[in-house]
Amino acid sequence: MITVEGLCKTFKVAKRSAGFKAALRSLFRREYIAIEALRDVSFHINEGEIVGYIGPNGAGKSTTIKVMSGILVPDKGKCSILGRTPWKERIAHVTNIGVVFGQRSQLWWDVPVIDSFELLRDIYEVEKEKYRNNLDMLVETLGLSSILNNPVRQLSLGQRMRCEIAASLLHSPKILFLDEPTIGLDAVSKIAVRQFIKSINKEKKVTVILTTHDLGDIEALADRILLIGKGRILYDGSLNSLRSQFGACKTITIDFRENSPPPAIKGTEMLVWSPERATLLVDTHQAGVSRVIATLAEQLELLDVTVENPPIEEIIVQLYKEYEI
Numbered sequence: 001m002i003t004v005e006g007l008c009k010t011f012k013v014a015k016r017s018a019g020f021k022a023a024l025r026s027l028f029r030r031e032y033i034a035i036e037a038l039r040d041v042s043f044h045i046n047e048g049e050i051v052g053y054i055g056p057n058g059a060g061k062s063t064t065i066k067v068m069s070g071i072l073v074p075d076k077g078k079c080s081i082l083g084r085t086p087w088k089e090r091i092a093h094v095t096n097i098g099v100v101f102g103q104r105s106q107l108w109w110d111v112p113v114i115d116s117f118e119l120l121r122d123i124y125e126v127e128k129e130k131y132r133n134n135l136d137m138l139v140e141t142l143g144l145s146s147i148l149n150n151p152v153r154q155l156s157l158g159q160r161m162r163c164e165i166a167a168s169l170l171h172s173p174k175i176l177f178l179d180e181p182t183i184g185l186d187a188v189s190k191i192a193v194r195q196f197i198k199s200i201n202k203e204k205k206v207t208v209i210l211t212t213h214d215l216g217d218i219e220a221l222a223d224r225i226l227l228i229g230k231g232r233i234l235y236d237g238s239l240n241s242l243r244s245q246f247g248a249c250k251t252i253t254i255d256f257r258e259n260s261p262p263p264a265i266k267g268t269e270m271l272v273w274s275p276e277r278a279t280l281l282v283d284t285h286q287a288g289v290s291r292v293i294a295t296l297a298e299q300l301e302l303l304d305v306t307v308e309n310p311p312i313e314e315i316i317v318q319l320y321k322e323y324e325i
């Protein structure tokens with residue numbers, strides 16, 4: 001469905017020092033620096049996938065999304081989405097895609113939400129019946145009925161984001177690009193947005209490319225992760241294989257009765273030790289979890305044991321370290 005091959009994009013940025021003199025000098029002699037936002041980016045995405053596109057700030061995520069949406073023209077490389085080159089066949093291309101930039105709005109600020117939706121219907125030339133059906137479904141599943149007549153500027157961030165997502169889907173696109181769709185949302189709104197993304201992927205077979213710094217979004221949604229750093233794709237695989245590659249650790253939390261000194265067990269690191277509760281980090285390459293629990297049980301009267309995977313944040317930090325990004 002999506003093929004990206006050898007994409008390169010360099011931005012030329014004027015270099016200017018602070019101060020009046022420097023401003024005056026730059027009028028006559030301007031210096032530029034080149035920022036390589038994308039360096040030979042390639043990947044394929046199949047129909048029905050949810051791909052988490054992650055990487056640190058300035059890695060090139062939004063630039064890739066802009067190229068795939070047809071907003072930016074790359075310097076080099078190919079991109080084919082449903083057989084079209086986005087920046088060459090923009091009008092035909094946008095009928096197949098929906099885009100949500102969490103930090104920007106595609107809704108008109110001063111008019112009621114429903115008027116923005118009607119305008120989008122005209123822009124995308126959506127048939128009346130299809131529009132009505134889509135609108136009814138989106139209003140119901142995203143809970144928009146009480147805010148449809150409010151101007152966008154009066155909406156809370158969570159309400160606006162739900163309207164943005166609805167706006168991006170009114171024309172039944174096959175692909176949805178989401179650039180930080182849960183930024184700034186409270187826990188309830190985040191979960192609602194995640195559930196909705198999951199449901200349109202499952203029920204309407206919409207392919208989703210999701211850019212986010214919220215690794216909870218990735219854990220909840222993405223089957224596959226693409227990691228970009230300094231403009232290059234560094235990892236392409238599932239979250240599970242990432243876990244087994246970088247997450248060869250488990251945490252064991254124990255509740256115990258007596259107040260005794262912490263036992264030293266090879267292959268473990270004591271993260272927390274308090275009179276009745278302790279948390280250990282186990283390197284599973286060095287020590288088996290069951291062996292560690294058995295050793296703890298020999299030395300302490302255990303009341304409860306919890307074994308967990310390390311948080312996804314830790315794995316991603318390790319990944320960023322490994323690739324020096």
Ligand SMILES: Nc1ncnc2c1ncn2[C@@H]1O[C@H](COP(=O)(O)OP(=O)(O)OP(=O)(O)O)[C@@H](O)[C@H]1O
Pocket residue numbers: 011012013035036037055056057058059060061062063064
């Ligand atoms: N219009 C532009 N003009 C100049 N430089 C740009 C422009 N857009 C992006 N860049 C630069 O290209 C690089 C990649 O930016 P991009 O916005 O793609 O990163 P990102 O991965 O989306 O980052 P973030 O997570 O912070 O949103 C950055 O160094 C950025 O400063």
